[in-house]
Amino acid sequence: MKYIDEFRDGELARGLANAIAEVADPARDYRLMEFCGGHTHAISRYGLLDLLPANVRMIHGPGCPVCVLPIGRIDSAIALATEHDVILCTYADTMRVPASEGLSLLKAKAQGADIRMVYSADDALRIAQDNPQREVVFFAIGFETTTPPTAAIVLQAARLELAKFSVFCNHVLTPAAMVHIMESERDPAAVKIDGFVGPAHVSTVIGSAPYEAFVARYGRPVVIAGFEPLDVIQSILMLVQQINAGRAEVENEFTRAVTREGNRKAQAICAQVFEMRDSFDWRGLGEVPHSALKIRAEYARFDAELRYGIAYRQVPDHKACECAAILRGHKRPADCKVFGTVCTPDHPIGACMVSSEGACAAHYTYGRFRETR
Amino acid sequence: MTTYTRPIDFKRGRVDMSHGSGGRAMAQLIDELFVRHFANDLLAEQGDGACFALPTGAGRMVMATDSHVVSPLFFPGGDIGALAVHGTVNDVAMMGARPLYLSASFILEEGYPLADLLRIVKSMAQAAREVGVAIVTGDTKVVEAGKGDGVFITTTGIGLVPQGVALNAGRIAVGDRILVSGMLGDHGVAIMSHRENLTFETTIQSDTAALHGLVATMLDAVPDLHVLRDPTRGGLATVLNEFAKASGHGMLIHEKAIPVRSEVAAACELLGLDPLYVANEGKLVAFCAGQDAETLLDVMRAHPLGRDAAIIGEVIADEHAFVQMRTAFGGRRMVDWLNGEQLPRIC
Numbered sequence: 001m002k003y004i005d006e007f008r009d010g011e012l013a014r015g016l017a018n019a020i021a022e023v024a025d026p027a028r029d030y031r032l033m034e035f036c037g038g039h040t041h042a043i044s045r046y047g048l049l050d051l052l053p054a055n056v057r058m059i060h061g062p063g064c065p066v067c068v069l070p071i072g073r074i075d076s077a078i079a080l081a082t083e084h085d086v087i088l089c090t091y092a093d094t095m096r097v098p099a100s101e102g103l104s105l106l107k108a109k110a111q112g113a114d115i116r117m118v119y120s121a122d123d124a125l126r127i128a129q130d131n132p133q134r135e136v137v138f139f140a141i142g143f144e145t146t147t148p149p150t151a152a153i154v155l156q157a158a159r160l161e162l163a164k165f166s167v168f169c170n171h172v173l174t175p176a177a178m179v180h181i182m183e184s185e186r187d188p189a190a191v192k193i194d195g196f197v198g199p200a201h202v203s204t205v206i207g208s209a210p211y212e213a214f215v216a217r218y219g220r221p222v223v224i225a226g227f228e229p230l231d232v233i234q235s236i237l238m239l240v241q242q243i244n245a246g247r248a249e250v251e252n253e254f255t256r257a258v259t260r261e262g263n264r265k266a267q268a269i270c271a272q273v274f275e276m277r278d279s280f281d282w283r284g285l286g287e288v289p290h291s292a293l294k295i296r297a298e299y300a301r302f303d304a305e306l307r308y309g310i311a312y313r314q315v316p317d318h319k320a321c322e323c324a325a326i327l328r329g330h331k332r333p334a335d336c337k338v339f340g341t342v343c344t345p346d347h348p349i350g351a352c353m354v355s356s357e358g359a360c361a362a363h364y365t366y367g368r369f370r371e372t373r
Numbered sequence: 374m375t376t377y378t379r380p381i382d383f384k385r386g387r388v389d390m391s392h393g394s395g396g397r398a399m400a401q402l403i404d405e406l407f408v409r410h411f412a413n414d415l416l417a418e419q420g421d422g423a424c425f426a427l428p429t430g431a432g433r434m435v436m437a438t439d440s441h442v443v444s445p446l447f448f449p450g451g452d453i454g455a456l457a458v459h460g461t462v463n464d465v466a467m468m469g470a471r472p473l474y475l476s477a478s479f480i481l482e483e484g485y486p487l488a489d490l491l492r493i494v495k496s497m498a499q500a501a502r503e504v505g506v507a508i509v510t511g512d513t514k515v516v517e518a519g520k521g522d523g524v525f526i527t528t529t530g531i532g533l534v535p536q537g538v539a540l541n542a543g544r545i546a547v548g549d550r551i552l553v554s555g556m557l558g559d560h561g562v563a564i565m566s567h568r569e570n571l572t573f574e575t576t577i578q579s580d581t582a583a584l585h586g587l588v589a590t591m592l593d594a595v596p597d598l599h600v601l602r603d604p605t606r607g608g609l610a611t612v613l614n615e616f617a618k619a620s621g622h623g624m625l626i627h628e629k630a631i632p633v634r635s636e637v638a639a640a641c642e643l644l645g646l647d648p649l650y651v652a653n654e655g656k657l658v659a660f661c662a663g664q665d666a667e668t669l670l671d672v673m674r675a676h677p678l679g680r681d682a683a684i685i686g687e688v689i690a691d692e693h694a695f696v697q698m699r700t701a702f703g704g705r706r707m708v709d710w711l712n713g714e715q716l717p718r719i720c
Contacts, residue, residue, distance in 0.1 A: 001639050010629075010703045017703070047704020229702045345712035356645075366706040369695045 007228030008046065016233045017051035024240050030056045032239055033329055034197040035178060037064030037357025038227040044366035046229035056236065059191060059329040060359035062177050062284060063199060065142040066093045067327060067351040067358045070283040071315040073170055074099040077139045080168065081105075081113035084308050087131060089124035090139040091146075092117040093355045098348055100315055121149035125156055128165035135164045137304045140171060145201040147171045147293065148266035151273040154295065154302050168304035169295050172280060174202045175210050176291035181328060182218045184285075189330045195239040197232060198224035200254055207262025211250045219248045226254040273299055281314055283351055284327030323350035326359050333360040334371050340364055381405050386487040393481065393515030406491065407477075407511060410498040415474075415509035423474065423509035431533050437464035438529040446493065446523050449563045450578030451654075454497035457526040459583045459654060460605070462504050466585035467601045467657065469540045469592060470532030472504065477528050478512040482521030493524060504583045506530065532585075537596055542619035544599040549688040550666035551626060552659045554587060554673055555681040556580070557609055558637040561651035566640065577636050582655030587678045591659065594672040599660040603653065610649040610708045612658045613696045623691025626708065628701040630685045650711050660688070 024030060034040055040060045043049060049058065062068050074097050081088040088105070095106040095117060109115040114134075118124050124138035140150040150167060157165045184190055198211055203224045211222045221242040225235030235253040242249060252258055273296060280292030295303040304310065317323055321343070322336035333339050333352070343349040345361050352360035381401060391398035408416055415423040427434075439460040446453045458475065465472040477497070481490065501508050508528075559580040566575045584603065592598060604612045609631070613624050633648045641648045655678065661669050666684055673679030686698075696708040 001635055001642065004639075004642060008702055010701050013703050045700075045706060046702040047698075047700045047706040048702070050704035051702075365709045365712070369693065369697055369705075369707050 004228070007226065007230045009230060012230055013051060013233055016230070016237055020056060020233070020237050020240055021053050023237070023244060024053050024056055025244060026055060028055065030240055030243060031059055031191055031194050032056065032197060032236060033059045033061045033181070033193045033195075034232070035061035035063040035174065036197075036199045036202070036227075037067065037355065037359075038200060039197055039225065039232055040064070040359055040362050041357045042227050042229050042232055044362040047366075048229055048232060049367070049370075051233065052236065056240065059193060060326065061181065061196075061329060062282070062327040063143065063174065063202075064352070064355050064357040064359070065146070065172070066097055066355035067323065068172060068177075068282045068284060069094070069097065069141055069170060069351065070281050071099055071317065072281065072313045074105070075315060076310045076312065077168060078103055078105060078108045078113070080137050080304065080308060080310070081115050082108055082111075084135065086114070086135040086137045087127060088113070088115045088137050088139055089118045089127055090115060091141065094139065094141060096348065097351050097354050098318075121146070121153045125153045125165065128157070128162055129160070132164070135166075138165075138167045140167050140169050143172055143174050143199070143202050144205045147270050147274070148205060148263070151269040154273045154299050155269060157302055158299065166302045166304040166307050167295065168310070169274070169293060171274065171293045172282065173291050173293070174199055174206070175214060176288055177282070177285065178211075178214055180285050180288045180291070182214075182220070184328055187330070189325065191329055193220060193329065194243050195221040195223070197235050197239065198222040198250070200225060200227045200231070200257070203254065203258040203262065205263050205266050208250050208252050208258055208260050209262070215248050215250050221248045221251070223251045224254050224258050226257065272296075281312070283317065284324040318349045321350035323352045323360075326352055333363040336360070340368060340371075381487065383487045383491045388481045388483055388485040388487065388490065388515055390483055390515055390517070393513055399513060402513065406494055407513075410494050411477075411501065411508040412498070413507040413509060415507060416511070420510075423476075425474070425509070428533070432536055433534045435465050435468040435470035435532045435534055436529065437461055437468070438527065439464055440525065440527040442522065442525050443564065444522055445564070445567050446489070448567050448579055450559075451581040452493055452496050453524055453526055454493035454495070455500040456581050456654060457528045458497055458500035458504060458506070459581050461528040461530040462506060462583045462585055463603045463654075463657075465530045465532040466583070466588045467540070467603055468532070468534065469538040469588065469598070469601070470534045471589065472506045472530050472532040472585050475501065475506050475508045475528050475530045476510045477508050477526060479514070480521055480525040481513065481515045482523050483515055483518040485523050490524065497526075500583070504585065535592065538592055538598075540598060540600050542600050542616050545616055545620035545622060545660050545688055546599070546662070547622055547688050547690045548663045549599060549660045550663055550684050551613070551624065551686045551688070552661070552666065552669060552673065552682060552684050553604075553609065553632065554584070554657045554659070554679045555655075556632045556634045556637070557604070557653055557656060558633055558641065558648035558651035560654040561608070562637045562640045564652070565644065575636060575640060577634065577640065580653055580655035582678055584655065584657055584678060587657070587673065587676045590672050590676050591669060595661055595665045595669045597662060597665060598669070599662070601657050601659050603657050605654060606652050607711050608648070608650040608652055609658060610647070610696070611711055613708065614710045616660070617694040617696050620688070621694055623689045623694055624686060624696045625689045625699065626686030626696070627699045630683050632681045632683050649708060663687070
């Protein structure tokens, strides 16, 4: 595959791994957080840890959109489909996330709720056009990557004057979550993070500039990296070099897709449709101020929260589940008592075990052989 | 007085409830469609079953069954008819047997166009002719519109196992080599490319094919073959995990050695799928002793259905019976059981 295989090349990987081993100071540890689930997945899927020296440790971050969605939000989505009889359109990853009362969207669907998996926001709009007599809701989740497509369908729905289409908006913001991670370093359980592998696809939209304030404030380097394994290993080398030199800068490894300014057009339509929420409840992180978006008053008729009077209810996670500590990087998946025993991808207890980008699912699926050594 | 019976209108007609009622309409459908196209003496007798003798000293037999519910019914490279023959013939062949006879049971949905049913039956008849098996008995049921998906076909096959052949997972031993007969993932991707909510342009064709000929060649060259399986639903990864579990041994495969067409790899990349889990309908996975591997590979590559065969890994001692892969990137990872359906990733 052209433009893909080049970024999965084993020879180049070995070269970079040797370079990391050469520059990494054996007298210290390097604790690097890959923010995105996409990076977590790449690290596990390509066995990247085998190429790193033991003192370069990767800590999984909260950048898995499905994982950070709290139970209460899933409950609301299920209620839309079961109590309001809407066609609920959702990304497939969300289907299996455990909700209250042993339910999930998948189980609600099996019980007769009209829940449809879509590949893109656009598909939801098409379902609305094809079913003009039905109420259709798009369950919008994700970081800045999936936000512009949601904005685009709201604008399109306005143009088409669709009367029965709305969006249940749960879009969240990356920089706010990174700030939250740094602020929670005061927690005695926290692991001090020396640097961040910065988001790939998110940064194509927001650009690299938003991380500059973060770096200036917290003095930790951020290297934006693509989702291919060579991108990740290259960015690890760049982080180790910055740390060794005592630098804390925003560097961009993913120059083939990310600019400083980002995608202006995408930013513009997001700004047109959405505005900042005062606060949003994240699974694992709790209430994080200014960390999520809601639909502007101008497009209120497309806001499912207003249309169906959705009142958010906070629901605590399963008692034995360590997702919260894992999402903050304070614990590793294998530190959780239920990991691999009662919590598996077939029967997930916590959200980190659901999406292939979740830290627990990635470790269980690709890496659990390491635990038995 | 001979009464005139109007022939079935295979151009414009549709399946109706009477075709499954046991009356004259059903008898006519059996005569004009199944008996006519499957054309063999045992079926023509139209008994409640087919009655036949086995060759003397036949030894052990294999019986296998498979239901076919593919959607869409017609796909690039094949259709449900050919698939229904190949699927069961392959299950018989994976036991090392030479397939002899098939049964075919049809569940038809009311309203299904007879022209399409005819196409399916003709394709099935042709596949059976090519394989050299006869479809000797069958059944037809019709369900009301909305209660089926056009056509479901269940086929059952029987075959004879040659003397000295004993294929089973219990024979897998540490040091065994793992071979595949060709490019993986073609069928699954060809099908997915034609699902209505997911159309994308591709030239990938289903690999649906009957593998009994390839198996016979392999057994001729390496009679001590340990086990075979066709990686259909769940793909290669599922077969390896099934065998790891059954044998209690680990497996180590090498990503670089696994044959996958670049178009299939690209489609999987786009859809967030892993070709190791995608279905095949004309491929097999073989386990043999290390010293037989090269011989086996050579005869497989000399067969038209094994041209792209490859040795992809080996059986290793591992009390956890994990399937691991050395990635092309240079690391190691597990290749785990599939969890639910393969779902696309969102970003």
